[in-house]
Amino acid sequence: MNKAYKYRLYPNAFQRELFTKTFGCVRFIYNRMLEDKIAYYQAAGKMLTTTPAAYKKEFPWLAEVDSLALCNAQMQLQTAYRNFFRDNSIGFPKFRSKKAQKNSYTTNCINDNIAIIGSCLKLPKAGRVKAKFHRQIPKGYKIKSVTISMEATGKYYASILTEYEAEVPAISLDANKVLGLDYSSPHFYVDSEGYAPDMPHYYRRSESALAREQRKLSKMVKGSSNYQKQKKVVAKLHARIRNQRKDWQHKESRKIADNWDIVCVEDINLKGMAQGLHLAKAINDNGFGQFRTYLAYKLAERGKKLIMIDKWYPSSKLCQNCGVVNTELTLADRNWVCPSCGEKHNRDHNAAINIRDAGLRMIA
């Protein structure tokens, strides 16, 4: 199993410069290869396969940074590009902008080139970078890769992906301990028991503070030192909200994993939903996809199961009492009465029951 640990880094001047250079090279190679792939596709209608090595002659400065970081950029591009070939409607992968909120690169652990030594993280090319290890990586966990990032706040982080042999308890799953979860924008989720958590809306709570700081920012002269300072204030607020949200999701997913043996969720395309229904803000606020990831590994650690229900399953429109599909139901209908059996439904609770039952059928 895999687990990631994120630590704050305190690079020295040389290391900061190297990181900046690496972020730039990774972005450059990604964009350059994409450009060549698009040109080739438009000329030949086929997929061009290239490697970063092919560019090192023309751009010798690429050799100054961690070559594994360049390989990872190539791999990320390949994944994006293959998705394009699988489904043309997605469009070409996008170029990476310099203005991106976050600068990052990923490198892999090969022959102990990455290691934790005292209070430092040893990295290829950068050497030992000071770090704050607030949480220890347990013994026996192997480092697979590290993603170095610089956030808009100017802080540096290392996200260390580890692999470990899990001692999964062999438990027999209890068919009475099956829970269905339906994503619900006001409550985060509603479960098949009718429970909806009281999700603290950190974003909304901090929204007025954020709006105030953003208003200040908009009145400043772009590029001035005050503007740069204020930008960091705004970024810090965003980061704080993100962390609070993560903490809450960890606690909530742990509770569910402790109490239930099998959890069923819908495999919904939140991104598509966010674009289509202008729910982007609510969904970004909630981060249901991230929650599902936490839930999946917390259940797996306990020898339990997360079941994904096909996203085309009509969980909302199906009456869980008589099985009739109510095609008249619109997104605005939060409560409805079954036209066939007359049962009164809360939209999300009904959906959660259907998701649970669909999961039960899958394991039967």
Ligand SMILES: [Zn+2]
């Ligand atoms: Zn009915």
